[in-house]
Amino acid sequence: MKTKTIKDISEMLKTVVSKEDPLFKILEMDERKGVQNLLNQWNKQQEVKEMNRKKFDQMMKYETKIKQQGFKYIAGIDEVGRGPLAGPVIAAAVILPEHFYLEGLNDSKQLSEKKRDEFYTIIMKEAVAVGTGIITAQEIDKVNIYEATKKAMIAAISDLQTMPDYCLIDAMKLTIPIPQTAIIKGDASSVSIAAASVVAKVTRDRLMKRYADEYPNYLFDKNMGYGTNEHIQAIQKYGPCSIHRKTFAPIKNYI
Template sequence: MIYSDYNDQIKKEIYDKYDLVAGIDEVGRGPLAGPVVACAVIMKKDSHIEGVTDSKKLSRKKMLALKEDILKDALAYAYGYGNPHLIDEINIKNATHRAMEDALNQLKLRPDIVLIDAERINTDINQLNIVKGDLKEYAISAASILAKIRRDDIMINFSKIYRGYGFETNMGYGTRAHYRALEEYGETPIHRKSFLKKFHERQLSIYDL
């Protein structure tokens, strides 16, 4: 069941009933290049770090500052990845689910329940799927921040290998500079071919004029 009305009462019931609550979130569904990255994290029940929220609302500087406190209060955390080849092979939604499942399965502690941002994954662990969970649920917000930092780090490293695409700033998203680089240099091995179909179709239509 996907909850759109997740509130403090539901949250209290969950944390009263279960000892180990994991939050899962992913980052990187929309980019033209790079992996989708998921994180699963189990936070201490009494953890309350000021400023933890959806990573999309935070600067990298703020996330890096929060990361230290999150890891101090995390009982366990792990990452999962869907690389560009997997995304092209099974599509982004399925690759995202695979990354979430891998992150969950790699936790050193088995949670009693998993709280996920509006997705349902393949697991025998109880799960609650929350619309806008990265805003409404603390554990999901923490997972969102860790996943975002990990993915940004990956793309910054790729920018040193594949120069000219601006991966260190656009993180693989389709900016004007990124599209110009594609026109000039072509695809890299970390580009998602299935995401570039429209780009290539547009190029072909130009050449056909």
């Protein structure tokens, strides 16, 4: 083993999943400091993996309980965009497959943009079904943001290729003919809702970046429509554009 370089051993350790692996046992006897540092790093990585697995299993408690009652297709539903001054509110509904595991999945707000994009790709590829619902700023102004959010969620459920027989919803109760549970902070408590939060967030962010090209004065690719200082200043200077929510303060003050 001493003929192997530290770089070689680093690559070899990527295939080790247990301390009982013969390779790990051999490396433990390698006295080189570089090798021992690699083993320490491996141990720390395994601790993180174990912690992430426990958190994931905890976030599966709602899905596990519901499946034990005989339900098969459980949809997690979440929205993004209730607070911004511009752009739509977007909801997503996601039905995950049996034995799905995605290490680190969490409320999309707790993830980096890079990690959200990575998770989005995996969810879209592996999910049984994904649906989205988009309610425009104009519709939000007509019905108010609370009703618009419910409409987006119902639209997301209707958009699913496979209809759910149970819905887990982030903090909302919907008028639908499907059994449901509303969960406060569901995007951090349920794997299915967390997956929906990622899909909704990435979908909306990408749409707002396209709007940034159409309305460059408002820096939508930076603020995603939220009321940052720069965004407020742009509204004061240029007035609201067509995707601004005219009933929201302070925009209604400039009309």
